[in-house]
Amino acid sequence: MSSFWLTPAGTPASWASPVRGWPRGSAARRSCSTTTGAHCHGSGRSVVGVSLHAAMQRCAHHLDRWGGHDMAAGLTLHRDALDEFTRALTEEINAVHPAADLVRTLRYDCVATLDELTVGAVEELAAMGPFGAGNPSIRLRLDGLTIAETPRQVGREGKHLQLRFRGHGRYIKSIAWRWGEHSANLAAGMPVDVLAKPTLSHWGGSTTVELELQDLRVQQPTA
Structure with a gap:
């Protein structure tokens, strides 16, 4: 489950984000993604x-079939x-775990700037x-x-979001998979911090650096 509007964790190399809809909302309903006749899968x-x-396992009497492990399950x-x-x-879940347990932590390897993300540097990371x-x-x-320009929904039914960022005198293109629903919350000119995977795009005989967005937070104005 992807999260939105994040706050940094206490450790310098992690990023904490609330898992929306869980525990206080409907995790079960979010997991049932398809229906066949009278059944949900x-x-x-x-x-x-x-x-x-x-x-x-404690709720198995409601299910026809299910299986999995601690981190993932199907039903x-x-x-x-x-x-x-x-x-x-x-x-x-709420009875066993306080809200503080239900926080996804995204770990990152280091802080970087756009001017450091050259093709050569990203090739070294890929190695x-x-x-x-x-x-x-x-x-x-x-x-x-x-955010350099209005984010654009792309893909089938606009499920994904294409963004362009600027910083340190550079612009960079980014794709956020399954973020289409967040397009109304983002606008050109917003100052943001992001977590992303650097990638290389090969097109028309040239190679450029792009980002695969993992998460972001909008910077709040200081008092």
Whole structure:
């Protein structure tokens, strides 16, 4: 689940964000993404320290089929059981975990500036791969950027968001997967801090640096 409007965590190399809709909202309903006839099918992801498997096991009497582990699970249930399962799962998680536990922490490798993100530098970062569960891809924190132009929804049904940032005398293009719903909350000229993965785009015989946006926060004016 992606979050929005973040505050920094207490440690210098992490970024904390509330998981919206969970625990105080409907995590179960958000996880049921498709329906087939009278049944709902879906999946869910958790945060470190919160066992989704244990919570769903205590609510299994509402489900037709389910399986998974602490961090992720899949499920099938009758449409008529969705509301009751939503209530039961939310209550189970809230009863065991205080709100402070239900915070996703995004870790980043270092703070960088746009002028440091040259093609050569990003190629060196890419050489640290292959990336996977045991070797996460590089994530950077870039502070003091400005949204350079009105964000544009792209992809099927406008599910994704394309943004252009400026900072340190440079402009850079960014894609935010499944952020289309946030387009109304962002506007040209907003000062922001972002977490992103640097990528290389090869087009028309040239190579440029772009960003795969992970999260952002709008800078608040100081008193």
